[in-house]
Amino acid sequence: MSSQQADLVGTRGVDGGAPKMSFMQNLQKVLQLNIRDYGMYIALFVIMAYFTWRTDGLFISSRNIANLLNQTGYIAVLAVGMTLVIVVRHIDLSVGFLSGFLAAIATIGMVSWHLPWYVVIPLALALGILAGAITAFMVAQLGIPAFVATLGGWLAYRGLLLLSLAGTGTIIIPDETFNAIGNGYIPDIFPADTGFLPGVHKLTLLLGLVGIILFIISQINSRRQKQAYHFEVLPMNLFVTKLAFVAVLLGAITWVLAGYNGLSWTVVIVLIVVGVYHFITTQTVLGRHIYAMGGNPEAAQLSGVNVKRLTYVVFGSMGMLSALAGILFASRLRSATPTGGTLFELDAIAAAFIGGASPAGGIGTVMGSLIGALVYMSLTSGMNLMSTDISLQYVVRGAVLVGAVIFDVVTRTRSR
Amino acid sequence: MLEVKNWNAYDPTLGRTILKDVNFNVKKGEIVGFAGLMGSGRTELALSLFGNPKGYRVKGEVYIEGKKKHCKHPQEAIDAGVAYATEDRKAAGLILIQDVKQNISLANLQEIAHQGVVDNNAEIKVAEEYRASLNIKTPSIEQKVRNLSGGNQQKVSVAKWLFVKPGLLILDEPTRGIDVGAKYEIYTIMTRLVEQGMSIIMISSELPEVLGMSDRVYIVSSGRITGELPIEEATQEKIMQLATN
Numbered sequence: 001m002s003s004q005q006a007d008l009v010g011t012r013g014v015d016g017g018a019p020k021m022s023f024m025q026n027l028q029k030v031l032q033l034n035i036r037d038y039g040m041y042i043a044l045f046v047i048m049a050y051f052t053w054r055t056d057g058l059f060i061s062s063r064n065i066a067n068l069l070n071q072t073g074y075i076a077v078l079a080v081g082m083t084l085v086i087v088v089r090h091i092d093l094s095v096g097f098l099s100g101f102l103a104a105i106a107t108i109g110m111v112s113w114h115l116p117w118y119v120v121i122p123l124a125l126a127l128g129i130l131a132g133a134i135t136a137f138m139v140a141q142l143g144i145p146a147f148v149a150t151l152g153g154w155l156a157y158r159g160l161l162l163l164s165l166a167g168t169g170t171i172i173i174p175d176e177t178f179n180a181i182g183n184g185y186i187p188d189i190f191p192a193d194t195g196f197l198p199g200v201h202k203l204t205l206l207l208g209l210v211g212i213i214l215f216i217i218s219q220i221n222s223r224r225q226k227q228a229y230h231f232e233v234l235p236m237n238l239f240v241t242k243l244a245f246v247a248v249l250l251g252a253i254t255w256v257l258a259g260y261n262g263l264s265w266t267v268v269i270v271l272i273v274v275g276v277y278h279f280i281t282t283q284t285v286l287g288r289h290i291y292a293m294g295g296n297p298e299a300a301q302l303s304g305v306n307v308k309r310l311t312y313v314v315f316g317s318m319g320m321l322s323a324l325a326g327i328l329f330a331s332r333l334r335s336a337t338p339t340g341g342t343l344f345e346l347d348a349i350a351a352a353f354i355g356g357a358s359p360a361g362g363i364g365t366v367m368g369s370l371i372g373a374l375v376y377m378s379l380t381s382g383m384n385l386m387s388t389d390i391s392l393q394y395v396v397r398g399a400v401l402v403g404a405v406i407f408d409v410v411t412r413t414r415s416r
Numbered sequence: 417m418l419e420v421k422n423w424n425a426y427d428p429t430l431g432r433t434i435l436k437d438v439n440f441n442v443k444k445g446e447i448v449g450f451a452g453l454m455g456s457g458r459t460e461l462a463l464s465l466f467g468n469p470k471g472y473r474v475k476g477e478v479y480i481e482g483k484k485k486h487c488k489h490p491q492e493a494i495d496a497g498v499a500y501a502t503e504d505r506k507a508a509g510l511i512l513i514q515d516v517k518q519n520i521s522l523a524n525l526q527e528i529a530h531q532g533v534v535d536n537n538a539e540i541k542v543a544e545e546y547r548a549s550l551n552i553k554t555p556s557i558e559q560k561v562r563n564l565s566g567g568n569q570q571k572v573s574v575a576k577w578l579f580v581k582p583g584l585l586i587l588d589e590p591t592r593g594i595d596v597g598a599k600y601e602i603y604t605i606m607t608r609l610v611e612q613g614m615s616i617i618m619i620s621s622e623l624p625e626v627l628g629m630s631d632r633v634y635i636v637s638s639g640r641i642t643g644e645l646p647i648e649e650a651t652q653e654k655i656m657q658l659a660t661n
Contacts, residue, residue, distance in 0.1 A: 229540050231558060284532050285525045292522055295511035301469050302500065302508060303523040303576070304491035362513050 026235050036411045040355060040371045043404070047375060051382030059382055062260035065253070068381045070182065070332065073266035074099070074325040076373040078348035079355065080277050081321035083369040084314045086352050087294040089361035090139060090146035092318050093345050094153025098131055099326030100341025101161040106327060107171045107336035108164060110178065117178040124323040131157075132319025133312055140311035154345070162338055170337045173330065182332030185261040186268060201262030208254025212247045219243060266328055270370075273321070277366045290314065295362030350397070351376045354404040358412075375400070417615040418442040418498075418584050423476035425464045425639075434460045434472065435639045442584060442615045447606060449630030450619045452659050457639040458619045459503060462586050466500040467493040481583065494523060499577035503588035503619070509573045512562035516554055517543035519561050519572050524580045546575035550605060567598025574605060585609065586617045591625060603629060623652045635659050 031038060051059040058064060078095055085092045102124045109120040131153070138149040165171065173179055190202040197205075219239075226233050234242065257263060281287040292300040293310050301307045325344065330336050355372025357364025379400060383393045418441060425435040434457050442448045450458045464472050467490035478485050480496050487493040493500070502509040510519050520543045521528055528538040543557040550571045554564055561572055570590065577585055587606070591599040606616055606629060620626050626633055633650045635643040635658040643658035 225537065229537075229544075231556065283534060285529050285534060286532065288518070288522070288525055288534060291514070292511055292518075295513050296508070298508040299502075299511055300522070302466075302490055302502060304467075304489075304494045305522075306489065306491065362511070 023237050026238050027241075030234065030238060036356065036408065039407060039411070040368060040375065040404075044371055044375050044378065047378050047382065051378065051385065055382070055385045058385055060256065062256050064381065064385070065256050066260045066264060068377060069257075069270075070264050070266045071381065072373050072377040073182075073270050074328040074332075075344065075347045075351055075377060076270050076370055077273055077321050077325045077328065078344055079351035079369040079373045080273055080366050081318040082345075082348045082352045083355070083357050083364045083366055084277075084281070084290060085146075085318050086349075086357040086359065087290060087362060087364045088310065088314050089294055089297070089359075090311075090314070091349065092135065092146065092150045092153075092315065094131075094135065094150040094157055095318060095322040095325070095348060096341040096344035096346070097154055097157035097161055098128065098319065098341070099322040099329065099344060100337075100339070101157045101164065101326075102128055102131075102323040103326035103330035103340050104161055104164045104171075104336040107173055107330060110173060110175050111171055117175050120178075121327060124327060125320050128319035128321070128323030129316045130319070131322070132315040132317065135319070136312040136315035139315065140308040161340065165336065165338045170335050172335045178327075179331050179334045181265050181269070182328050182330075183334070184265050186263045186265065188262060199259075201258040201260075204258040204262035205254060207263065208250060208258070211254075212250050215246060215250070216243055266332070269324070269328065273324070274366055274370050281366055286313070291362055294364075297361075347376065348373075350401045353408075354401060356404075356408060358408065372404075375404075417444045417446075417481065418617075419479040420465065421477040421479075423461075423464070423474070423478070425460065425472040425474045427460070427470070427472050429470075433639065435464060438476070438639075438641055440634050440641060440644070442617060444583075444615055445610050445613050446631045447610055447616045447618055447629055449626040449633040450617060450636055451623065451626045451633055451655050452621075452636035454621060456636045456659065458636050459588055460639075461636070462500055462588055462617070462619060465493070466490055466498060466586065494580050494582070497581075497583035498586065499523075499580050499582035499584070500586040501573050501577050501588060501590065503592060505569055505573050510561050510569060510576075513560060515558045515560055516547070516552065516564070516572055517557040520546055520557075520575045520579055523576050527579070542579060543575075546579065550575050550578075551601060565595075565598070567594035567601070570594055570598065570602065571605075574602070578609075582614070584615045584617065586619070588619045589621065590618065591620070591622070599625075623655060626650075626655070627652070637661060 048059065078099070082092060082095070105127065106120040106124040109115045109123060110117065115123075135146070135149055135153060138144045139146045185201075186203060188201050188203045223233050223239060233239070257267075281290065289300065289305045289310055290313075292303065292305055293307055297307055326341060329340060329344075333340075351373035352364060352369045353359075353372070354375050355364070355368035355370070357369065376397065379397055380393065383396065388396075420438060420440050423435060423438040424433065426432070427434045438461060440448075450461075452458050460470075460472070463470055464474050465478060465487075467487040468474060469490055478487075480498065485492075485496050487496060487498075490500075506512060511522070517539055521534075521539050525534060528535050528542060540557065546552065547554065547557055552564075552571045552575065553568050561569055564572065574587075574590075590602050590606075594602070606618070610616060618626070618629060627647070627650055630647055630650075632647060633645045633655065634641050635645070635655055637659050642661060643654075645654060
């Protein structure tokens with residue numbers, strides 16, 4: 001790369017070779033340039049700090065954080081699927097009652113048809129994919145707007161949910177393995193009563209440590225690669241600060257969780273879903289095609305992207321994740337109820353928008369939506385702990401949603 | 417290279433026939449100009465051959481490299497060695513919110529992917545190659561295409577299609593809305609490509625450009641080919657007469 005080009009790169013101010021700036025100047029500049037990326041993390045941090053302060057530390061207690069993560073589980077799973085739907089410029093309103101309905105089917109399968117949990121779960125997931133394919137057929141083949149098609153689904157699945165539980169009402173799930181998905185924790189491979197850290201879940205600590213090490217290694221590798229191609233990278237001192245910040249954060253979460261019962265199965269499932277979807281969206285041809293279709297459907301199609309097929313993939317995955325969310329929720333309640341899944345779709349959409357997804361299409365990340373779901377559920381959890389009036393809670397959640405989108409729009413128009 | 421026989425197309429959304437009995441051919445290493453008035457059906461002709469993304473009802477025969485082909489999707493046309501750089505690069509050609517390298521690699525991700533996983537290093541290499549060979553002026557290949565000038569956007573669009581390594585490149589209004597310097601660069605690139613054996617179809621409404629660049633000119637009017645002129649016989653007057661009859 002010629003020196004002239006290097007200069008051009010450097011004008012954006014975060015190039016390692018740029019004139020020496022103080023640490024604070026660097027930090028200020030990086031925050032200004034990447035405010036959209038870091039905004040959500042800062043918001044989550046501020047919200048958690050505020051509630052911790054107002055509840056005298058109750059919010060950050062092991063028990064509450066464990067509960068918070070378990071409650072976030074089904075919304076996070078839906079938000080991940082919804083992110084892809086929003087990225088390709090569609091919306092799916094049917095996911096709430098679809099997850100309620102599929103949870104009811106899974107429960108009936110276990111209770112009335114005496115099927116084991118390892119049959120009903122794949123069955124529910126497959127039915128979810130089928131439901132998504134029906135939506136995709138209407139959207140891609142018949143050209144119906146997704147809003148209308150899935151509004152139809154919202155009504156239809158609500159009716160089917162009521163119908164499927166009409167004779168029985170709420171059904172209690174007797175299968176303890178199934179119920180463990182929403183209530184259980186991973187077993188500790190080390191005895192709990194050793195002298196070393198008694199009462200702490202050591203497998204959770206170990207997994208947390210492995211996670212931190214893997215994160216640091218991957219960050220160092222990607223920085224090296226970027227440097228090899230003379231791309232902008234964070235200055236060394238900021239890079240170390242970022243690593244330390246994330247490591248401390250992950251470490252703190254691990255420590256807090258290990259102090260209660262350790263990692264719950266729900267968190268494990270969410271982490272797997274987020275990991276797989278993060279990989280697909282950022283590293284694969286499929287992911288590139290999804291973002292290309294969202295960024296400009298016509299250009300994507302003319303570049304050989306099969307837009308119809310992608311619509312099936314995106315809605316199919318949304319249907320599958322709806323089924324998973326329904327399973328998580330039913331398992332957590334140990335029952336299927338006629339109101340299961342009510343308003344999940346709006347929580348998931350809100351989480352995706354808070355997490356930075358753009359209704360204009362082509363923008364939105366799986367990680368962002370996970371953080372969005374955490375922000376959203378932290379608000380609920382924190383306000384519940386403070387015994388805030390439920391009516392006020394809705395107003396605050398609405399304000400945060402709109403505020404997040406305003407922030408997104410303003411920072412986008414300002415950065416060119 | 418390309419031979420089209422008795423090609424007809426009907427647009428179900430407009431409810432009328434848009435192409436009627438079109439016959440033409442393109443030889444290897446040749447630039448063939450398609451002149452005509454706006455709305456004469458040149459873009460529709462290109463789209464109907466390039467995998468027919470608008471869903472026209474087509475009839476007729478297309479031979480690519482001597483083999484009869486019927487491409488039902490742009491991907492099939494790309495696989496057959498045809499590339500089409502659209503006239504409206506902002507609305508239908510580029511993904512403006514994505515960066516230069518993502519736009520360049522989009523139509524041929526398979527080439528830089530292993531088992532569906534994109535090799536980011538290979539992508540950077542490819543993008544840097546085209547940035548150098550087409551002289552795309554951008555601070556970095558990570559720059560969003562939205563921030564480039566019209567001429568450089570057009571070069572990114574051309575780079576994207578060169579990366580699929582086509583035998584036939586269809587350029588639809590390749591110099592619309594770009595400055596003189598960039599126009600000249602686009603012409604230079606075209607000359608270089610045909611020297612390397614590529615065939616080019618240039619659809620253009622600017623007659624001096626058609627006359628200056630083409631080896632042969634077809635004139636299109638109301639969905640029909642109304643004339644074919646070797647470049648020695650082509651003049652602005654003759655083309656205008658055929659384009660308006």
